[in-house]
Amino acid sequence: MIRTLVQKSLRKVKAKGFTARTVTAATSRMASGYPGSDEPGVCANPDASTQDFIMQQTMMRIRDPKVSLDFYTRILGMRLLKKLDFPDMKFTLYFVGYESAEDIPVEDAERARWLWSRKATVELTHNYGTESDESFKGYHNGNSDPRGFGHIGISVPDVYAASERFEKLGVKFVKKPDGGKMKGLAFVQDPDGYWIEVLNNGR
Secondary structure: OHHHHHHHHHHHHHHOOOOHHHHHHHHHHHHHOOOOOOOOOOOOOOOHHHOOOOOOEEEEEEOOHHHHHHHHHHHOOOEEEEEEEEOOOOEEEEEEEOOOHHHOOOOHHHHHHHHOOOOOEEEEEEEOOHHHOOOOOOOOOOOOOOOOOOEEEEEEOOHHHHHHHHHHOOOEEEEOOOOOOOOOEEEEEOOOOOEEEEEEOOO
């Protein structure tokens, strides 16, 4: 399978008039994988059947959708991409992410199809009643024992400017950019206590 992929790629680069040296370098890279692919346990050349797979969503349960949607849209700047109601099962899903408003389809069925092709969305799951249940103690955020899930992350043009704005908006910090041993990145918490890493996007 890998040999077939290499041969197809070579035919393409030769057709475009690349030099023999370029072709040789390309062949070497394909044969050896990519930087980091020699790490134990890493598959250097994933199966071709997975080439169109994407990381589409991370799901987190929330107590109050009004509070969480305000945080993710007004404070983090995401948009609500799609809402899915399941009244018989007593829960609603809210998909948020960084997409341009003009790219979000208006027609419902088309919007649903479009949603499933988006990368790195956040699925906020609301189970009915938690927002008004005084006995509900909240969800485990994974950062206290027993630890598991850690955080999601967003990249921004300027961590310090973003953190200054978050502080003015009353966002709770786990770590400010100059706190701790790792400088230049921050961790904030959403209304349910989930951690969000804020780091520079490399521009």
